[in-house]
Amino acid sequence: MTDPAISSESAIRPSQARIYDYVLGGHNYLPVDREVADALLALSPVTRATFLENRRFLGRAVQFLAEQGIRQFLDIGAGLPTQDNVHQIAQRVAPAARVVYVDNDPAVIAHGQALLSGDSNVAIAAGDLRQPADVLGLPEVHRLLDLSQPVGLLLLGVLYFISDDEDPYSMVAQLRGALAPGSYLVISHATTDTLPAEQVDKGTKIYNRASEVTMRSRVQIERFLEGLDLVEPGLVLASHWRPGGPLPPAEETPAMFGAVGLVK
Secondary structure: OOOOOOOHHHHHOOOHHHHHHHHOOOOOOOHHHHHHHHHHHHHOOOHHHHHHHHHHHHHHHHHHHHHOOOOEEEEEOOOOOOOOOHHHHHHHHOOOOEEEEEEOOHHHHHHHHHHHOOOOOEEEEEOOOOOHHHHHOOHHHHHHOOOOOOOEEEEEOOHHHOOHHHOHHHHHHHHHHOOOOOOEEEEEEEEOOOOOHHHHHHHHHHHOOOOOOOOEOHHHHHHHHOOOEEOOOOOEEHHHOOOOOOOOOHHHOOOEEEEEEEOO
């Protein structure tokens, strides 16, 4: 089952947002997306666990931020709406919480606009992490977010789609520089540390059919967090960040790090 907003042009190439949706059990994907996802799932038994634990980490982190008093969120690289989206999690704690979702996939924007039109505190807009100033200047950001007050900046599962040559560290620094003290940065990032090198190489080639990826080590991911006060337990595997329950078995350890940092 596919979303009617998906264009014939997008059907030519797999979409990382739709691959993610398929692995999480959604319905907005195409055969080309399923083909890539199934190849990843066949290659590594931790693929599904990584996607699931990333989503669970997002939920715990957003709830934590809302409980700390954060009432506005900027989610860049948001992907297709699914169950328990950022605004739903935040608004369970604070019904007036405001959220702006940003993505560079036209199908994501069309689908999101159709689903989110009923909430005046939520918006979705077209934008790209590669242009931080343009994202910060979006009309939806100016309408819903007050950057002079603390914001929860969410960069979940998006930074590894930016190559080192494009300097993702500078992009994150520009976004962080626009945040008021008391804001939080939440990141998750796929890692090379927990997988055999051969599996990383094969998985990267499969995923590159949809979008080129740059897996990074824990040390490389730490650079995105320099200068922040990390919320305990710091930069850890996504499933280990304040799990609130039993950890997944070792064979389902996600190839994904996650962290929450406070802007001073």
